[in-house]
Amino acid sequence: MSVQPATASSSPSICSQPLHIRSDPYAGRKYHASTALPANFDLLGDCTPYSYTIWKRFRNEVCAECWRYDRGRRSFLTRRDDEGHGRNQGSAAGGGRATKGATAVGAGLWFCDERCQESWITREGLDAVDLLRRLEGARQKKMNATSSVDTGAELKDMTQEDADRAWDSVRERERRPKEVRKWRDIQLDDYETDMARYVLLALLRCQREQLRLQRNCTRHCNCQPSNLSCWTLENGQTLDGSPAGVRSDSRNGCEQGSDWRTFSSLQTNESSLLRACPEILAHQTRIYQLLRGRFGTNAAANTVSQLPSRSILPPAHSPQGIGLASWAEADEDTKLCRGPDLVDIISIENVRRILGVDPGNSFGIWEVPLMEESECLGFAVYPVASFFNHHCSPNVRKERDGRRLRFLTTRSVREGGELCISYGHVEGMSWTERQKELLEGWYFKCRCSRCTAEEPGTRG
Numbered sequence: 001m002s003v004q005p006a007t008a009s010s011s012p013s014i015c016s017q018p019l020h021i022r023s024d025p026y027a028g029r030k031y032h033a034s035t036a037l038p039a040n041f042d043l044l045g046d047c048t049p050y051s052y053t054i055w056k057r058f059r060n061e062v063c064a065e066c067w068r069y070d071r072g073r074r075s076f077l078t079r080r081d082d083e084g085h086g087r088n089q090g091s092a093a094g095g096g097r098a099t100k101g102a103t104a105v106g107a108g109l110w111f112c113d114e115r116c117q118e119s120w121i122t123r124e125g126l127d128a129v130d131l132l133r134r135l136e137g138a139r140q141k142k143m144n145a146t147s148s149v150d151t152g153a154e155l156k157d158m159t160q161e162d163a164d165r166a167w168d169s170v171r172e173r174e175r176r177p178k179e180v181r182k183w184r185d186i187q188l189d190d191y192e193t194d195m196a197r198y199v200l201l202a203l204l205r206c207q208r209e210q211l212r213l214q215r216n217c218t219r220h221c222n223c224q225p226s227n228l229s230c231w232t233l234e235n236g237q238t239l240d241g242s243p244a245g246v247r248s249d250s251r252n253g254c255e256q257g258s259d260w261r262t263f264s265s266l267q268t269n270e271s272s273l274l275r276a277c278p279e280i281l282a283h284q285t286r287i288y289q290l291l292r293g294r295f296g297t298n299a300a301a302n303t304v305s306q307l308p309s310r311s312i313l314p315p316a317h318s319p320q321g322i323g324l325a326s327w328a329e330a331d332e333d334t335k336l337c338r339g340p341d342l343v344d345i346i347s348i349e350n351v352r353r354i355l356g357v358d359p360g361n362s363f364g365i366w367e368v369p370l371m372e373e374s375e376c377l378g379f380a381v382y383p384v385a386s387f388f389n390h391h392c393s394p395n396v397r398k399e400r401d402g403r404r405l406r407f408l409t410t411r412s413v414r415e416g417g418e419l420c421i422s423y424g425h426v427e428g429m430s431w432t433e434r435q436k437e438l439l440e441g442w443y444f445k446c447r448c449s450r451c452t453a454e455e456p457g458t459r460g
């Protein structure tokens with residue numbers, strides 16, 4: 001088994017000393033201990049999500065920043081959207097039936113207080129609030145009978161080729177501006193809107209990273225375990241007034257490994273997902289079309305850039321899914337004065353990748369403390385945490401503190417030992433229940449040492 005250096009071009013910038021990443025043709029990339037570790041050893045420090053979504057059902061009961069949830073009580077949520085930032089705010093009370101077109105749609109963000117709001121806005125950008133508000137405008141007021149989309153693919157036995165064909169047909173239609181204009185008016189159901197929020201936040205972060213890269217960053221430091229900041233601002237500036245509990249480095253939006261390069265390098269599970277739930281394909285193409293229609297033209301995305309639009313082609317097909325091909329070709333002056341437009345980032349490749357990363361890589365946002373009847377409030381993708389493989393008797397446990405996850409060893413681990421967490425809550429289940437849960441939720445048949453030992457029929 002070969003040790004893949006973290007500096008290989010396709011590898012993310014993960015350089016925490018107690019861990020190294022090994023590549024396995026069957027199990028993908030996975031963490032191993034580079035030295036013997038004691039129990040309760042903090043492996044990664046604070047991991048922060050690249051993108052997330054809170055399901056609509058819990059939206060106005062959960063703080064969008066710290067994910068505090070109080071069993072459905074709402075009294076602790078005192079701020080909404082960009083309230084207090086002097087923009088066109090949704091009505092704070094959210095009450096009052098809208099006369100048609102008169103009441104602004106909210107962005108669907110609620111916060112404990114000003115500090116939580118400030119942290120969210122500093123990281124995701126004030127524009128993100130506006131864009132989410134415009135996205136919420138596409139949410140169906142009430143569920144229609146399934147507005148089906150013809151993907152040209154049979155629903156059963158869907159293959160990768162079927163999915164590719166459906167997307168090619170979207171790509172084909174996208175060449176006609178008239179068609180794309182129609183996509184602005186697509187209405188999304190609740191699931192689609194919630195997923196579109198996750199996609200949009202990931203795209204915006206990608207865009208902001210490119211911008212930051214151009215404007216401020218003078219060097220890319222190889223982060224040390226104690227130094228979570230990947231990018232250093234040119235003038236050494238840290239953003240003042242960090243709310244207590246928010247690290248100044250995370251306010252720069254450049255948490256360790258929580259970057260596009262790491263995020264987009266995660267294994268995509270599109271084909272496993274579509275095999276299990278073929279109907280998802282129609283949801284996915286509709287999400288893309290809506291994003292493209294609403295935000296994917298220079299005119300439509302003009303809340304993000306105040307500068308005149310420049311002529312730039314939509315991203316060319318990029319097999320890596322990085323989708324910044326047109327950006328790479330943009331002239332240097334353009335790159336120096338501004339980053340890529342959202343237009344450049346909303347590509348089929350990027351949206352497919354973001355949606356494909358979710359299954360198998362995302363962590364459920366569970367109500368804490370975790371109890372038998374805890375609610376799953378949404379999901380989040382933590383790029384560096386995705387390299388933990390699963391074991392039914394794991395040597396690593398995770399702890400959630402607000403939006404941050406920490407990973408601690410549950411027992412001592414020998415040098416070279418694989419570091420595994422448990423996906424889902426399968427440890428207390430029988431072999432049969434575990435296999436079913438992991439296959440349905442994570443698309444794999446577990447062959448960990450415990451499952452091998454407990455498999456019926458293998459012990460006489």
Ligand SMILES: [Zn+2]
Nearest residue numbers: 063066112116
């Ligand atoms: Zn909060």
Ligand SMILES: [Zn+2]
Nearest residue numbers: 392446448451
């Ligand atoms: Zn197992």
